[in-house]
Amino acid sequence: xxxxxxxxxxxxxxxxxxxxxxxxxxxxxxxxxxxxxxxxxxxxxxxxxxxxxxxxxxxxxxxxxxxxxxxxxxxxxxxxxxxxxxxxxxxxxxxxxxxxxxxxxxxxxxxxxxxxxxxxxxxxxxxxxxxxxxxxxxxxxxxxxxxxxxxxxxxxxxxxxxxxxxxxxxxxxxxxxxxxxxxxxxxxxxxxxxxxxxxxxxxxxxxxxxxxxxxxxxxxxxxxxxxxxxxxxxxxxxxxxxxxxxxxxxxxxxxxxxxxxxxxxxxxxxxxxxxxxxxxxxxxxx
Amino acid sequence: xxxxxxxxxxxxxxxxxxxxxxxxxxxxxxxxxxxxxxxxxxxxxxxxxxxxxxxxxxxxxxxxxxxxxxxxxxxxxxxxxxxxxxxxxxxxxxxxxxxxxxxxxxxxxxxxxxxxxxxxxxxxxxxxxxxxxxxxxxxxxxxxxxxxxxxxxxxxxxxxxxxxxxxxxxxxxxxxxxxxxxxxxxxxxxxxxxxxxxxxxxxxxxxxxxxxxxxxxxxxxxxxxxxxxxxxxxxxxxxxxxxxxxxxxxxxxxxxxxxxxxxxxxxxxxxxxxxxxxxxxxxxxx
Numbered sequence: 001x002x003x004x005x006x007x008x009x010x011x012x013x014x015x016x017x018x019x020x021x022x023x024x025x026x027x028x029x030x031x032x033x034x035x036x037x038x039x040x041x042x043x044x045x046x047x048x049x050x051x052x053x054x055x056x057x058x059x060x061x062x063x064x065x066x067x068x069x070x071x072x073x074x075x076x077x078x079x080x081x082x083x084x085x086x087x088x089x090x091x092x093x094x095x096x097x098x099x100x101x102x103x104x105x106x107x108x109x110x111x112x113x114x115x116x117x118x119x120x121x122x123x124x125x126x127x128x129x130x131x132x133x134x135x136x137x138x139x140x141x142x143x144x145x146x147x148x149x150x151x152x153x154x155x156x157x158x159x160x161x162x163x164x165x166x167x168x169x170x171x172x173x174x175x176x177x178x179x180x181x182x183x184x185x186x187x188x189x190x191x192x193x194x195x196x197x198x199x200x201x202x203x204x205x206x207x208x209x210x211x212x213x214x215x216x217x218x219x220x221x222x223x224x225x226x227x228x229x230x231x232x233x234x235x236x237x238x239x240x241x242x243x244x245x246x247x248x249x250x251x252x253x254x255x256x257x258x259x260x261x262x263x264x265x266x267x268x269x270x271x272x273x274x275x276x277x278x279x280x281x282x283x284x285x286x
Numbered sequence: 287x288x289x290x291x292x293x294x295x296x297x298x299x300x301x302x303x304x305x306x307x308x309x310x311x312x313x314x315x316x317x318x319x320x321x322x323x324x325x326x327x328x329x330x331x332x333x334x335x336x337x338x339x340x341x342x343x344x345x346x347x348x349x350x351x352x353x354x355x356x357x358x359x360x361x362x363x364x365x366x367x368x369x370x371x372x373x374x375x376x377x378x379x380x381x382x383x384x385x386x387x388x389x390x391x392x393x394x395x396x397x398x399x400x401x402x403x404x405x406x407x408x409x410x411x412x413x414x415x416x417x418x419x420x421x422x423x424x425x426x427x428x429x430x431x432x433x434x435x436x437x438x439x440x441x442x443x444x445x446x447x448x449x450x451x452x453x454x455x456x457x458x459x460x461x462x463x464x465x466x467x468x469x470x471x472x473x474x475x476x477x478x479x480x481x482x483x484x485x486x487x488x489x490x491x492x493x494x495x496x497x498x499x500x501x502x503x504x505x506x507x508x509x510x511x512x513x514x515x516x517x518x519x520x521x522x523x524x525x526x527x528x529x530x531x532x533x534x535x536x537x538x539x540x541x542x543x544x545x546x547x548x549x550x551x552x553x554x555x556x557x558x559x560x561x562x563x564x565x566x567x568x569x570x571x572x
Binding site (some may be wrong): 012016020023103107108109110111112113114115116117134135138139142143145164165168169170171172254 | 298302306309389393394395396397398399400401402403420421424425428429431450451454455456457458540
């Protein structure tokens with residue numbers, strides 16, 4: 001293979017020896033873990049990783065342990081060939097696609113659990129989800145041994161969990177949060193947007209609109225959290241096929257709920273539009 | 287400091303940069319995690335680490351999260367100066383002694399849990415112990431980044447937990463088990479032996495004697511596990527001040543209890559002699 005051709009690595013051993021060589025050559029490794037079906041948001045993560053590293057590794061792994069029994073693991077969209085072409089165009093050095101059977105062999109039994117952060121937001125309706133996320137990210141980190149890893153701020157709670165795990169477990173890895181990339185109409189990019197029917201688009205856009213309106217309300221002097229949340233709920237439920245999982249305003253570090261916006265505040269929400277669960281978030285203060 | 291002088295490292299950052307330099311120099315790092323109060327058993331671990339590495343790091347950290355509320359964390363014997371002298375004499379390159387406050391800062395919340403192995407042996411009477419062990423060892427691994435790490439077979443279940451964690455989390459570290467070092471009279475070396483009064487010695491020796499007798503019984507054809515366990519219990523309880531926590535014969539890999547010795551079998555026991563809890567184990571088959 002030529003120097004420009006992307007390398008696709010399937011086994012843990014091969015990934016570890018490739019990373020060992022990169023490190024021995026003095027290369028700084030940037031890492032972008034994904035579940036594939038890459039979109040513009042992922043490409044932005046890769047560009048940010050390029051800016052922080054000499055060689056970028058992208059993992060593509062639809063991780064079974066972060067899906068609940070009634071969630072969309074089997075249906076989650078997959079297209080490895082297209083993903084590799086997109087990553088190659090971005091100058092990614094390695095795509096790492098481990099097999100689920102190798103990652104979770106018989107007698108697998110080790111999980112990383114956080115005590116506080118998963119009790120909030122998505123963790124409430126997705127029990128075990130963040131244990132699955134923390135565990136698979138730690139496994140991927142031990143395969144890729146990155147100097148820096150990039151995660152999107154769209155999955156804000158995931159980013160908070162990873163930052164906390166990396167600090168708590170003394171992992172020598174710089175965690176970089178990347179701004180949410182949006183469609184021209186404001187919809188946060190997500191592989192799950194592929195599920196949306198055209199007639200569901202206005203409902204999907206109500207997530208971003210309600211965040212913008214809350215931010216404007218705070219700028220105009222509204223401080224009461226329940227006032228802000230009620231306004232968002234009204235905006236979202238005005239659309240058909242919407243079901244609110246949660247709308248929360250919380251401390252951006254601990255994710256503890258706030259009653260009044262007096263300092264840094266994150267608004268985060270999860271809404272089902274038809275069968276598609278969408279999430280979005282925004283800092284209400286600058 | 288001269289090249290022969292041992293380096294004592296107190297902070298996580300310093301340990302990580304020291305290990306990074308060792309790796310950049312192409313040195314293979316061997317690691318021996320300890321809780322200090324070093325004895326001949328630890329020194330044997332260090333010698334084994336030397337044989338597998340260019341530079342040996344020994345950590346000395348009495349880890350609070352692996353002690354239960356009624357256990358001997360505060361009383362656990364400590365002597366850092368003596369420990370450093372002993373390690374230096376063995377040619378150890380670095381002693382790493384992190385502060386508990388740095389290892390478990392406020393808001394610390396990440397724990398590594400294994401689902402099956404801790405349900406056996408010491409895990410039954412020490413809930414949370416192996417979560418504390420797995421977590422602190424992962425933290426130490428991320429500080430020291432060893433190529434190989436050595437653990438004593440005396441803490442057999444600990445060794446099994448670490449092997450499983452390393453495999454499950456894809457840690458690129460060779461785990462080496464070291465044979466138990468014994469006093470001339472057969473007592474397995476342990477820092478906790480310092481608690482024993484001279485008149486408790488015969489009772490303490492009954493652990494090893496009962497293991498030897500079980501192994502001889504198996505060699506002579508005894509296969510029934512409850513027969514073997516009863517004989518050991520009688521041997522131990524013949525001594526004053528003894529209280530059996532458990533005596534088990536189990537599969538050496540899964541630690542599942544056996545009813546009959548038909549293949550590989552580990553006998554493991556935990557006995558309180560006065561206030562001192564002692565453990566020991568032996569493979570009954572070769």
